[in-house]
Amino acid sequence: MSVTSPLSWLRVPRPKSFLGFISLQTGTELVSIALLINKATGIYGLLTLLTGYGLSALQATAYLGSVFVLATLAVCIPQVRRRSPLHCLVLAWVYAIDTFVSTAYTAAFATSWYVAGVHAVKAPEASAEDDGLPAGNARRDDASTAPTSDANGPDTAFSIALVVVFTLVRFYFCLVVMAYARMVILRYVDERMGDREEAPDTAADPFAPGAPLGEGWKGRLGRALLSVGRGYWLGGKKEDEEWARQVGSKFRSSRD
Template sequence: MPPPSRTSWLRLPRPKSFLGLMSLQTGTELASIALLFNKAIGVYGILTLFTGYSLSALQVTAYLYSVLVLAALALCAPHIRKLSPLHTLALAWVHAVDTIVSAAYTAAFAAGWYLAAAHGTAGLTGAGEEGAGAPSNREAPPRRQQQHDEPQAQAAQGKAGGAGVPDTAASIVLVVAFTLVRVYFSLVVMAFARMVLLRFVDERMDEAHDSSGASPDPFAVGAPLGEGWRGRLGRAMVSFGRGYWLGGRKEDEEWARQVNSKFRSSRR
């Protein structure tokens, strides 16, 4: 038996089921429904433009992007149960790209919120210093009263400064958790699209693997799905990550054997 290769452990995960309980097709449908609800807010965001509500350029682009994702879902999602190679592959790309773009938007909004909060805190601090340094016509309170009020003022200031720390930590945890869920959903949809492609190759094309062990491209010129703009679009999508979409089953079998052998050795 050949020794396990290190590169096989660095490959992109290929789930075989959804949460170990449901099929990849069901997982793809649930992931698409979740993405649908997530992007539906873009429609309401566009409607706010007609009410005269002021929005930043970043918010406008985010809402327009949500509408584009909804349109792509409307075109691709109905073909999940039809096992259409082109539409399932396009749906996988929609989920993958949306995961990256949504993470970028989240980081941009978080940075803007942090800068605005820091600016507001600095403004309040500056106003407090100006108020403390401004001359006053009132008489200074007795020294005993000053000693009594100083600890209370320091405690109140510390409480105001640290009030946002738990909220910020909770927000970061939620953002990271939702991002991980998005990544898992994308992996499930991509694995489903890969399964549909390989099944189509098995049923409609001859098993003629190339030197790298990859299956033939169903969108190639002269292939069953290689005609017209659909073929060009399919070839463009498959060209990025060809080893993943059309990778041979030998790699999957080798990876499964390595995982099983490592699991058995860990139990001894």
Template sequence: MAGSSLLEMPRPTSFLYAMSLRTGVELIVLTILVNKITGFYGILALATGYHVSPLQLSMYIYSLVVLVLTVYLARYIRKQDPLRCLALAWLYAIDTVINAAYTAAFGVAWFLVLAQHPHESKPGDSPGGKMIGDTSGFTDPKYNVSKVDVVATPADGIATGQEAVAVGSTSDSSFPAAGLGSAVFQSGSIMSITIISALWAIRLYFVVIMLAYARAVLRQHIMMTSASQYTLHTGNPSDELAENPFAESREEGQGWPGKLGRAMVAVGREYWLGRDEDGEWMRGMGGKFRKSTSLDAVPGVHERERRRRSGTGPPAPPPTLPRPVSIDSIAESR
């Protein structure tokens, strides 16, 4: 279970140490909408006759699907719906993995193109670039060779001299690998890789924030709807796990929403339902969570209720007590 749980996941209580988790999630959702709307423009480009590869087309369609799901789930952030907030967090985490695969695929394809054209410069990149590319064999070679060998051949007739013939040849079989390495480690490529790595580090932090907010919403829901209404972990067979709000015996566990909720909580159960420092998970709720049942409760009521349920409380009083008899009532009876 340790391999599939999220025990080592960070559990932040604020966004950038300055804002609540809910505010951070709303800002992250805004970045998702801006990012995924590019799929809409990609589909529009197809209508104009622009040619795209199957990989690009699949990315555009996938972006539209994620855009629609994000718009639907985003309205439940303020409502703090546990199922929808969990779904939004998992959607963002899965989207991060899929985007990483797309980025790797496009990056490898780009570096392969650079390796196949190591000295090619695009015409028009700078003023006079086309003329330079046409006249300079080094910037835009007519023949793609790695070296030139000069071979002397005897001339016809009287041998008064020799002609020099240039013969182009490629290097050994390691040229493609060397070309790929030079394409990856050139200055422009290293800068691009550095920027992409920094952006992905920020993306991973956003994933942690999304999961932390969904966890806080889930635990708030458990606290408010717990069967015992005493602590977060009372009502569950295990003292180390909170009560699953999507259990089949509960109202939220009925139908396909219950199955979906149980599936999402099953991955990393210790993270979602495991014990935490008392009150730590409520810090990221923006001060919105106040349990009304605990504000007006009489001290000691919860403790007596807990002991009554566990059978460790004092013995119950007898069902009926003898009614007190006064002297006047005795005299009247005589």
């Protein structure tokens, strides 16, 4: 008797290529390498501690998370081309979690930067009131150097637009990595486990006890990762299964 995941109803887009003309495997490799280079900055961030520079709790956790993601990528990227179901699944989960965490950190840093800018604009007004001048009429020398909301408005809007665009691109890359991991799992099930199914619309679990990948800690890890969003990872519709079988046949023919 199979247990339906509470997230099995979730419909996640499944890209079938990267940018429309590159295979999911190549796209996953490129996206992972780009993230690897990006996370390498986490090591340099931690090295700043040796210079005596103080880091906030937010910065320290961000750098430590970068080191963890960097180590995971170093292990999983070589297995992408080998189409290892467990490594591709771990890579997809790490990339997805890192995407949401990075978005949260970006939002926190952007909010702090915006609040600091607002306070910098209000500071000359407060100084003018302390000197007995009307609010909004700061001394000429202060007004010439203090930032104004009118001047910072376009820059702030442009920065926010860039953050939104890069965040959307990052989410698309996340979908690509997840789609490739799903394709690898379904291809493995089609090749090694035949047409055995756990449910009418769900493929068999390759990490289940007694399955080819279900032994030891790797099997337990695979089952844990598949337990969330099971309907996505193992199929969900007949046309998805047909597509996975077609992909599996193409892999077999190219290998032969």
